[in-house]
Structures are given as C-alpha cells and as structure tokens.
Amino acid sequence: MRDILVTLIVFGWLPFVFKKPYMGALMWVWISVMNPHTQGWGFATTFPFAAIIAGVTITSLLITKEPKNLPLTPVTWTFIIFVLWMNLSTVFAIYPDETYIQWNKVMKIMLMSFVVIMLIRTQKQIQLLIWTIVISLGYYGIKGGVFTLLGGGVDLVMGPESTFIEGNNEIALALIMTIPLMHYVQMISRKTWVKHAMTAAMLLSAFAALGSYSRGALLAIAAMGGFLWLKSQHKGRIALLVILAILPAIAYMPEQWMQRMDSINTYEEDASVQGRFNAWWMAYNLAKDRPLTGGGFDIISPELFFAYAPNPEDIHAAHSIYFQALGEHGFVGLGLYLLLGWLTWRTGSWIIRNTSKLDEYRWAFNLATMIQVSFIGFATGGAFLSLLYFDVPYYLMGAMVATRVLVEKELKQKTMSAIAAKTSGSSRQLGQLSPSQSQPIAGDSS
Structure with a gap:
C-alpha cells in the first residue's frame, strides 16, 4: 500500500511541474530528504523516482518562460567554485576508478541544489x-x-x-x-x-x-x-x-x-572517540601531502591509513564534515567549504539587520534567524559526522540566498519609489509658486 501511495503522489504531481517548475524542485526535496519510497517493502524501494523527478524538473526549467537565472551572489559564486573544486580533486584522486560512484551521487545532489536555487524565488515558494x-x-x-x-x-x-x-x-x-x-x-x-x-x-x-x-x-x-x-x-x-x-x-x-x-x-577511554581522532589525523596528514586537492572521494582504505594514520589498524570514516572536506578536497576544499558557510551566515545577518524593524518582512527576519540556529546545530553536530554532502544544509543555503535577493530587490524598489515621489513633490511645489514670485517686478525693463 505504501509503494502504491508514493507512486500515485509522484506521478500525480508530475503534470503540474510543467506548468509550475518550482513544484518539481519541491518534489525533489521531498523525495531526496524524506526518501518516502524506503518506507515501503515492494517495488517502490528501488524504483527511480528521484531520476524521473529530476528529469521532468530540469526539462520544465529549460522550456519555461518564467525567470530561471541563478542569482549570482557571493554565496552562489563560492558554491560554484566549491563544486568545480570537487571535480578537480576527482581528476587527481588517489583512487580515480573507485571515486566514480560517490562522485556521481554527489554531483546529482549539487546539480539539483542549483536547480532548487534557480526555481525558488518568491516568499510563497521559500516558505x-x-x-x-x-x-x-x-x-x-x-x-x-x-x-x-x-x-x-x-x-x-x-x-x-x-x-x-x-x-x-x-x-x-x-x-x-x-x-x-x-x-x-x-x-x-x-x-x-x-x-x-x-x-x-x-x-x-x-x-x-x-x-x-x-x-x-x-x-x-x-x-x-x-x-x-x-x-x-x-x-x-x-x-x-x-x-x-x-x-x-x-x-x-x-x-x-x-x-x-x-x-x-571520559573520551580518552572511549574507543569510538579515539577512532574519530585517528581518522582526523589521517585526513590531516593526507592533506599535508596533497594540500591542494586532497585524496578525492572515498579515501577510506587500509593503504592510506597505514601511510597516514597514527593507528593504521583502526580504519574509520572521517566522522567530521571538516576533516572530510580536508581529506577529500585538500586545504583549498576545506577553505571553500568554510567560506561558503561564513558567507551564508553573513547573508542571514544582512537579512536580520535590514528587516528587524519592518513588520512586512517579519517572515524574512524570523526565517534568517531560525536558519542560523539550524546551522549552529549542523556546524556543531557535523564536527562528529561525515555529512559533508547532506543536501538539507544546501537547500537552506538556497532559501537564505533567495530571501536576501527578494528582500533586497523590494527594499531598493521602495527606496527608488520614495525618491521619485519626493522629486515629483518638489517639482509640483516649484510649479505652484505665487504670481508675485513668478512674475517680473513692476518697472523692471527686462
């Protein structure tokens, strides 16, 4: 029954995507974050819902007459460079043949993150x-x-x-x-x-x-x-x-x-914690040898732990978004990832600062504040988990960018309207001068 329900929802929703492409972006977020097909026990568990939704959404994006440009802000430029750097680190990966599966998975997530940023533009869509x-x-x-x-x-x-x-x-x-x-x-x-x-x-x-x-x-x-x-x-x-x-x-x-x-x-006595420390040292030592591009995707191998880890027999995943970025994409990759987070945070701070006293933008103020709170949780908990490519933070980044672009555009329009109204008012005052002010003085020969 669950398999049938998910299938009906997805295929019932797809026709609306061609009329409103942003609905495809929302459906992609739902299928990629919730993974509802995993809650079934039949054909839906392996059915390519994500690929179908992505294909329909990208097609509708290409043929729609609605605005579809990527907002070019410091955040999105950094995001573009970060994704390009992932591809460069893949080219110079230690195990190029083994990286393809993970590269393919990550690039799909990044591509659809860009699609979401392009399609989510209005207050309603952001919410x-x-x-x-x-x-x-x-x-x-x-x-x-x-x-x-x-x-x-x-x-x-x-x-x-x-x-x-x-x-x-x-x-x-x-x-x-x-x-x-x-x-x-x-x-x-x-x-x-x-x-x-x-x-x-x-x-x-x-x-x-x-x-x-x-x-x-x-x-x-x-x-x-x-x-x-x-x-x-x-x-x-x-x-x-x-x-x-x-x-x-x-x-x-x-x-x-x-x-x-x-x-x-008592983390000194905890084997799990010590395993994390061992993996962190491995990532750091590997990055010292390959500071620009790191080792590429999937660097968890006995050979690399033997070469770079303090305890070569304790093989663990990075268990940290920061050391994962460092080990897989080098110091440059880590720097880009941290810069992306900092710029996204600053975007939220700009929204908060410019909307704190405007009731009509209370939604934007609250949203930026709550996303920042969410990022605090991710930045703290992510220090102990390999969730560098978890898609939700990238979607929230997109929501933050879309909110700032929308608020900034509307505030500029209001400012220009106010200036135009003030200029128009001054012109009317000049045109309404009294006769004694606008006519020549009696006896003036000019």
Whole structure:
C-alpha cells in the first residue's frame, strides 16, 4: 500500500511541474530528504523516482518562460567554485576508478541544489520549501519520538535505510536541525492547530534525538539553545522551556542513556572517540601531502591509513564534515567549504539587520534567524559526522540566498519609489509658486 501511495503522489504531481517548475524542485526535496519510497517493502524501494523527478524538473526549467537565472551572489559564486573544486580533486584522486560512484551521487545532489536555487524565488515558494523540509524530516521526528516514549528510551532511534540519515547519529542531527524550522512554521502560521501541531512535533523530535543516544546531538542541542538564548529578547521564556521541557525529557531517559552521555567526559577511554581522532589525523596528514586537492572521494582504505594514520589498524570514516572536506578536497576544499558557510551566515545577518524593524518582512527576519540556529546545530553536530554532502544544509543555503535577493530587490524598489515621489513633490511645489514670485517686478525693463 505504501509503494502504491508514493507512486500515485509522484506521478500525480508530475503534470503540474510543467506548468509550475518550482513544484518539481519541491518534489525533489521531498523525495531526496524524506526518501518516502524506503518506507515501503515492494517495488517502490528501488524504483527511480528521484531520476524521473529530476528529469521532468530540469526539462520544465529549460522550456519555461518564467525567470530561471541563478542569482549570482557571493554565496552562489563560492558554491560554484566549491563544486568545480570537487571535480578537480576527482581528476587527481588517489583512487580515480573507485571515486566514480560517490562522485556521481554527489554531483546529482549539487546539480539539483542549483536547480532548487534557480526555481525558488518568491516568499510563497521559500516558505513552501521550508514546509517541505519540515514535513520530510518531521515524519521521522514524530515517529521516533513516539517510539522513544512508548519504549522508555531503551532502543535506539534509527533513520531510513540507505540514506544520508540512516544511522542513529545522522538522524539525530537532521532532527535537531529541523526543530528551529518547525518553530519558524509555527511563527508564520495563523492557524491555531498548526501552532499546536508544531509544538508537539518539536517535542517529539527532541525525544527522538535523545532516543538516538547520539552524544553529538546533545552537544548540538546545547549549542543551538545557547545561541538562541543569547539572541532572544525572551531569555526568561527559554530558561522556563528548559526547566519545564528539556530537563524532564532528559530525566525520562534510562540509566544506560545517562552512561552514554556521561562518556563525553571520559573520551580518552572511549574507543569510538579515539577512532574519530585517528581518522582526523589521517585526513590531516593526507592533506599535508596533497594540500591542494586532497585524496578525492572515498579515501577510506587500509593503504592510506597505514601511510597516514597514527593507528593504521583502526580504519574509520572521517566522522567530521571538516576533516572530510580536508581529506577529500585538500586545504583549498576545506577553505571553500568554510567560506561558503561564513558567507551564508553573513547573508542571514544582512537579512536580520535590514528587516528587524519592518513588520512586512517579519517572515524574512524570523526565517534568517531560525536558519542560523539550524546551522549552529549542523556546524556543531557535523564536527562528529561525515555529512559533508547532506543536501538539507544546501537547500537552506538556497532559501537564505533567495530571501536576501527578494528582500533586497523590494527594499531598493521602495527606496527608488520614495525618491521619485519626493522629486515629483518638489517639482509640483516649484510649479505652484505665487504670481508675485513668478512674475517680473513692476518697472523692471527686462
């Protein structure tokens, strides 16, 4: 039944994409983030929904008469260069034959990220994009939260199989990132039931994140909460929320969860943590040998760990977006990735600064703030996970760029209209001078 439902939704939606290409972008985000076909057990699990949606969306983009240019901002230029650098590092990869599968997967994600940025342009489309992400990940948050509550937090919450967020740590970080977006939906909605539904979804998603037993998720929650508290004008409310919701949720978790979280303080004795450190040193030492392009995709091999890792027998993935970028794409690749994050953050700060006192752009102010909160969570939790190519941060980057372009354009138009009105008013005043002011003085021979 689930297979049939997903198939009906996808093929029922496709005809609308030719009329409104942005709907194809939204459908791509839904299928790539939620991966609803993985929730079935039949033909849909291997059916190429993503390829079909991408093909239809790109075709509609090419034939549409609607504006379809890529907004060329510092963020998008850096994104373009970063993607090109990934291709260059692939050309000079240590294992060029083995990199193709991962390169092919990553380039599809990057291509569709550009398509999303090109098609999502208006306030309505931006908000629909956020709604799509919230629904896609909120499904797992609600499901995982109920699972944690009913099971007493004993069993781990896991993500959908064969996806970026399959593991317990990965799904936890994805849910942590989604909570601020849920709060944004709550703020912009006028319907009471939506506000209450988002409150329930946020609480259940928090329980699901705790039920993942992810220590990185706990650090991400702390970092997000601290940032939100510093920026908020309602610090008392946030403190009250921690006392009434967060602390009881933590107290609800079993003793084994407490022991897992307490191991943060004894990381020297934790084999998993030491394995991460070993992988980080391997990536760093490899980048020292190949500082420009790194080793390319898929550098996890016994040979490279033997050559560059302190413990050659402890072979791990990078488990860090930063060391993943460093090992696979060199210091230049890491620098571009960090620059991309910094420029996206600055874009959000520009939106916040220029809309803070404008009620009609309160949606943009709240969106930029909540995306920044989400990025704090990703930057913190991502330090311990190999999620460099996770698509949600790139979609949020696109939402931030689209919001700034839209706000900046409208503010400029208002400024020009105000100047034109002022100039027109001055001209009318000059044309309405009294006769004594505009006529020659009696006796004047001129």
